[in-house]
Amino acid sequence: MHKILSFLVFIPLLGFGQVEQGRLTVEKLCSPAFHGRGYVNGGDSLAASFIADEFGKMGCKFFRDSPFQTFRFPVNTFPGKMACSVNGKTLVPGKEFVVDPSCPAYFADSLKIYRISVDELFNGKKLKNKISEAAMSGSKGGIGFAFHFSLWKGDTLKKAQELAKTLGQSMPVIELVDTKFTWSVSQEQNRFALLQVQSSALDASLDEWIFRVRVEAKMINHTAKNVIAYVPAKKKSKKYFVFSAHYDHLGRMGQETYFPGGNDNASGTALLLEMARYYASNPAEVNVVFMAFAGEEVGLLGSHYYTENPIFPLKEIQFLFNLDIMGSGEEGVTVVNATLFPEQFETLKSINEKQQFLPKVASRGAAANSDHYFFTQKGVPAFFMYTMGPNKHYHDVYDTYEELSFNKFNGIYQLLVDFEKVVCWKR
Numbered sequence: 439m440h441k442i443l444s445f446l447v448f449i450p451l452l453g454f455g456q457v458e459q460g461r462l463t464v465e466k467l468c469s470p471a472f473h474g475r476g477y478v479n480g481g482d483s484l485a486a487s488f489i490a491d492e493f494g495k496m497g498c499k500f501f502r503d504s505p506f507q508t509f510r511f512p513v514n515t516f517p518g519k520m521a522c523s524v525n526g527k528t529l530v531p532g533k534e535f536v537v538d539p540s541c542p543a544y545f546a547d548s549l550k551i552y553r554i555s556v557d558e559l560f561n562g563k564k565l566k567n568k569i570s571e572a573a574m575s576g577s578k579g580g581i582g583f584a585f586h587f588s589l590w591k592g593d594t595l596k597k598a599q600e601l602a603k604t605l606g607q608s609m610p611v612i613e614l615v616d617t618k619f620t621w622s623v624s625q626e627q628n629r630f631a632l633l634q635v636q637s638s639a640l641d642a643s644l645d646e647w648i649f650r651v652r653v654e655a656k657m658i659n660h661t662a663k664n665v666i667a668y669v670p671a672k673k674k675s676k677k678y679f680v681f682s683a684h685y686d687h688l689g690r691m692g693q694e695t696y697f698p699g700g701n702d703n704a705s706g707t708a709l710l711l712e713m714a715r716y717y718a719s720n721p722a723e724v725n726v727v728f729m730a731f732a733g734e735e736v737g738l739l740g741s742h743y744y745t746e747n748p749i750f751p752l753k754e755i756q757f758l759f760n761l762d763i764m765g766s767g768e769e770g771v772t773v774v775n776a777t778l779f780p781e782q783f784e785t786l787k788s789i790n791e792k793q794q795f796l797p798k799v800a801s802r803g804a805a806a807n808s809d810h811y812f813f814t815q816k817g818v819p820a821f822f823m824y825t826m827g828p829n830k831h832y833h834d835v836y837d838t839y840e841e842l843s844f845n846k847f848n849g850i851y852q853l854l855v856d857f858e859k860v861v862c863w864k865r
């Protein structure tokens with residue numbers, strides 16, 4: 439009985455590697471319960487608690503008895519209503535329209551939208567007529583202008599953008615878009631509404647576009663948390679190796695729509711947790727630290743705060759490896775800062791060539807595009823690695839758990855373990 443039982447229990451565990459555990463983490467972090475790990479319904483704080491619990495369960499240690507480092511920043515949020523319809527047709531938030539991240543609260547029942555043509559753009563008189571026609575229209579529901587930037591290039595585009603900016607200072611502006619939306623986070627609010635609408639969702643043949651808009655927006659002073667844990671060195675050491683990944687994403691755009699951030703960066707967070715799980719049972723020559731940063735999407739705020747308020751001297755960090763966009767890998771990975779640290783890059787490449795973990799380890803120069811950046815600025819040797827593959831969903835509602843292949847999750851995990859050993863052994 440006993441033997442059979444242990445046999446039954448053991449078999450499923452055998453096949454349960456890093457990628458399976460990683461999938462579970464990503465699926466969880468992408469679920470609606472985490473609200474896109476942003477600023478509505480405390481999404482990012484829920485994710486912080488989850489990550490801290492995971493570190494704790496693995497047996498990682500915390501500095502000063504706490505996994506959290508808190509900091510504050512202002513951010514524009516969309517906690518409530520988010521609706522837009524045109525001539526009675528309802529548009530789907532996130533798919534057919536998005537508000538600009540700096541959009542203020544805005545309610546209109548019959549906003550009359552005027553479209554600007556190239557002809558009007560370059561004919562001062564026609565443009566003036568159009569604007570005064572709109573202003574004189576006496577539309578009680580208000581007026582606004584629509585621009586279809588993607589139809590234009592070069593000087594025309596520049597001129598249209600300037601005009602949209604000027605008009606946007608005194609009335610709502612609608613931007614017609616033909617490509618997928620790329621959303622972000624803003625730390626301020628504009629005076630007037632700015633919406634992006636898929637041009638395919640609108641009927642260009644209609645003379646008149648009447649918009650009904652319901653947008654609740656609120657500026658808040660948000661408290662965010664970096665989550666930090668470590669595994670002490672085998673024998674006492676002053677040196678540190680750091681793995682980092684941001685866990686925050688864009689959050690909610692209204693109560694019904696959220697951005698799951700599967701690739702960016704539930705995937706990197708999941709890999710960070712797997713690295714912690716590995717070191718918790720295989721301590722290294724140095725202390726290995728795991729930093730899950732908040733506020734990255736707002737402008738690298740969490741990692742910046744950390745570098746200004748380090749828990750141990752930054753100069754003791756042998757190397758920092760930042761993980762962001764870890765969900766694919768069919769076409770290998772790219773390493774930012776490769777040219778700044780050629781020796782470490784050679785090490786990484788040669789391990790991969792020997793072991794064939796990944797089809798390609800591409801080199802890239804410095805870039806301020808993720809949480810390694812402020813560490814590099816302070817003299818900490820660091821890489822930022824991201825995966826390359828067919829998945830191009832980025833900052834949109836389609837960046838989901840289901841879209842990730844996890845193709846090279848195990849390979850990257852093994853590459854990182856080997857890299858840490860070589861780098862810390864060589865010190």
Ligand SMILES: [Zn+2]
Nearest residue numbers: 702703762763
């Ligand atoms: Zn990211």
